[in-house]
Amino acid sequence: MLHKMNKRGGEKYLYFWLVINFIAIVVAVSIVLLLFYSMDLNAKEIEAQVLSMKISDCLIENGYLNDDVFNEDFNESDIIKDCRLDKSVLSDFYFNVSVYEDNKLNKNFNYGLGDLELRCKLMDEGIGLDVEPGCSTRKLYVLKNIPEGEDDKIIVLNVFAASNQEGK
Amino acid sequence: MNLDNKRGLFLQKSVIYIIIIIIFFAIFFAWVSSVGKGVRNYEKIYAKKIALIIDSAKPNTNVSVDVSKLYEIADKNKVERMSVVKIDNDNNIVSVRASEADAYTYKFFSDNDIVWNLDRKSGKLFLGVVEKNVA
Numbered sequence: 001m002l003h004k005m006n007k008r009g010g011e012k013y014l015y016f017w018l019v020i021n022f023i024a025i026v027v028a029v030s031i032v033l034l035l036f037y038s039m040d041l042n043a044k045e046i047e048a049q050v051l052s053m054k055i056s057d058c059l060i061e062n063g064y065l066n067d068d069v070f071n072e073d074f075n076e077s078d079i080i081k082d083c084r085l086d087k088s089v090l091s092d093f094y095f096n097v098s099v100y101e102d103n104k105l106n107k108n109f110n111y112g113l114g115d116l117e118l119r120c121k122l123m124d125e126g127i128g129l130d131v132e133p134g135c136s137t138r139k140l141y142v143l144k145n146i147p148e149g150e151d152d153k154i155i156v157l158n159v160f161a162a163s164n165q166e167g168k
Numbered sequence: 169m170n171l172d173n174k175r176g177l178f179l180q181k182s183v184i185y186i187i188i189i190i191i192f193f194a195i196f197f198a199w200v201s202s203v204g205k206g207v208r209n210y211e212k213i214y215a216k217k218i219a220l221i222i223d224s225a226k227p228n229t230n231v232s233v234d235v236s237k238l239y240e241i242a243d244k245n246k247v248e249r250m251s252v253v254k255i256d257n258d259n260n261i262v263s264v265r266a267s268e269a270d271a272y273t274y275k276f277f278s279d280n281d282i283v284w285n286l287d288r289k290s291g292k293l294f295l296g297v298v299e300k301n302v303a
Binding site: 015022026029033041043046047050051053054084085086088089090092093165167168 | 185189192193196200209212213215216219220223224227259260272273274275276277278279280299300
């Protein structure tokens with residue numbers, strides 16, 4: 001009698017462990033698959049690089065910074081227009097253009113999602129974020145057009161761009 | 169008689185158990201294969217790739233992109249080849265659809281007009297970047 005009972009108990013345990021094994025296999029395979037296929041195909045950083053490159057390319061001509069930048073009425077919208085950027089899409093982006101003359105900030109323009117700059121700085125400091133933007137900074141030494149007879153002046157152009165675009 | 173009953177019960181239990189396992193693993197493998205195809209990943213890769221090409225291209229640039237892999241997936245999923253890639257110049261959107269699910273969309277920030285054409289046979293997407301006419 002005792003022998004028969006033990007047999008039935010063993011059968012139950014066997015089924016239990018088989019079920020546990022199946023669950024373990026399914027969970028392990030699922031985790032690996034989900035990790036592999038949910039990997040972030042991140043293009044944000046390249047996008048930020050393209051944006052910063054595009055802005056610097058359209059502001060510089062033959063090594064000289066566009067004179068219009070120094071006009072008082074020149075603003076962010078002019079950069080967007082001159083660099084052929086679409087304003088409606090830039091809501092997921094941010095750019096900052098700053099011109100330094102004699103180590104002093106002379107001109108500063110920015111447009112887009114302002115908190116991206118802060119998030120990029122936090123990332124630089126090694127602070128992990130849930131959604132990381134793509135960031136790009138370009139520091140360029142360019143020439144400033146000055147009246148004839150004087151030497152060209154070297155100024156610094158900083159272009160920072162960030163992207164937070166998630167596709168749908 | 170009693171022994172036969174016990175044997176029958178054991179056999180019945182085992183058959184039910186095996187059927188449950190088969191159903192369970194059939195569903196599991198169907199799910200694994202659907203995930204493993206990675207259609208969405210291909211849609212993402214191509215949409216982002218095309219958007220980046222458009223963003224970095226200067227006006228009067230012509231580029232061709234090989235989308236034959238997308239065609240392959242679209243054919244398997246019975247999606248019309250000509251509707252695999254669409255570029256919306258008004259809203260600056262690239263949409264890629266290789267399955268019956270909704271298309272994956274990605275925006276490009278370049279304000280140029282994109283002239284595009286999908287070649288059904290060669291599996292190539294031809295892109296032409298043209299300066300937008302501002303009225």
